Amino acid sequence: MLSKFRPVMVLLLAALLLSLVGCAPKAAADGPKTVKVLTMQQAGPTPEEMNEIVAKFNEANPNIKVEIEYVSYDALHDKIATAMATNPPSYDVVLVDDIWYAEFAKAGYLWDVTAKIDAQTKEKVFAAAWDITTVNGTTYGMPWLLDAKYFFYNEKILAEAGFSAPPKTWEELVEQSKVIKEKGLVEYPIAWSWGQAEAVICDYVALLFGNGGSLVDAEGKPAFNNEKGVQALAWMLQTIEDGISNPASVSYVEEDVRNVFSQGKAAFAVNWLYMYELANLNADESQITGQVKFGLMPAFAGSGVESATINGSMGFSVVDKSPNREAAWEYVKFLTSESIQKEYSAHLLPVWSGNYEGEALDSLTKLNEATPVTVPAFKAQFPFSHVRPKVPYYAEGSKALQLAIQEALTKLKTPQQALDDAAAKWVELQAK
Missing domain, CATH: 3.40.190.10 (Periplasmic binding protein-like II)
Structure with missing residues (x-):
């Protein structure tokens, strides 16, 4: 008689065990x-x-x-x-x-x-x-x-140099920088993020568009190797040679710029918004608190551009x-x-x-x-x-342009040669 009910009992026991398992805590699922x-x-x-x-x-x-x-x-x-x-x-x-x-x-x-x-x-x-x-x-x-990238200046240094307002053009920046150097206020008046990274593209875009240029034309083809783009890159190199731009800029990214500017070793800097609080309001991070001001990003004289920067x-x-x-x-x-x-x-x-x-x-x-x-x-x-071009190959294209700028700033190639090579790479990437 007992053997007759054994299959039924086994099934009932199995069902009971399953129900108990279902009621048990589900650590992975419910946590x-x-x-x-x-x-x-x-x-x-x-x-x-x-x-x-x-x-x-x-x-x-x-x-x-x-x-x-x-x-x-x-x-x-x-x-x-x-x-x-x-x-x-x-x-x-x-x-x-x-x-x-x-x-x-x-x-x-x-x-x-x-x-x-x-x-x-x-x-x-x-x-x-x-x-x-x-x-x-x-x-x-x-x-x-x-x-966006902003133009920062040290109001105290400019005042000591005899200036009551920041430059509105890059040409004015060079002139103010020469006076600042002559007075021995700082050795290199401006620091940039020109290391071989996306940071240099951001600075270059501000200069390129501030010269009336653009990265690509209306058809999406590279345009940075035309006259406007070459002039902007040549200006970058010239400021290094003239002691206006800190030569170490070719290895800097934004944090390096912040540190140099915050130590009072530069009169001007181009950086993101975050630098203002750290440089002007945070005594633990800066030696120039209370001296930092914003100016509208300069543009090149005769370009017809009031200001230009990177988004x-x-x-x-x-x-x-x-x-x-x-x-x-x-x-x-x-x-x-x-x-x-x-x-x-x-x-x-x-x-x-x-x-x-x-x-x-x-x-x-x-x-x-x-x-x-x-x-x-x-x-x-x-x-x-x-904005920079929203294209699938941008990361690779940017690296080519970063290299080109680095080659020009370190005199491995002329600005024209370097930008032509980068433009050729962009065309190649577009074709893929």
């Missing part, structure tokens, strides 16, 4: 989802500020744990590309420069978030900011860093193959939210257009010590900013 973020340590909020933001998000979202990794800007592109080779990828959220969106979108690295951007968000963020993260009508992230904006994107895309998107929304951007606006200004109007503008300019100066500087300079 916090880990969102790994890759960003840069160079411009925008400091790592300490970014860590504060992460802590606030983790506290407000106990089901999500954000872990953040910092690399230099120059390592960021290749770090992202390498991370995409693993499955799942090494990161869930990545900081993307506007010049990489076309390449990464074509490669399938980034999650299409077009449908996740509601109409209100779309309307409240600067229209130009969406151009950063959008490729062929598809949005791949949230704009985060609206930035260095960036966005945060979710990796398409991330197993935690929804959780990652929650963090991106939090990080780029209006409230967080306002709170950390000392080193990064909001992408939310409403902050620059009426009472909101008045509030923004009173948020901290920096914004009364940086907000007007942004409003004055950003309209003169220029």
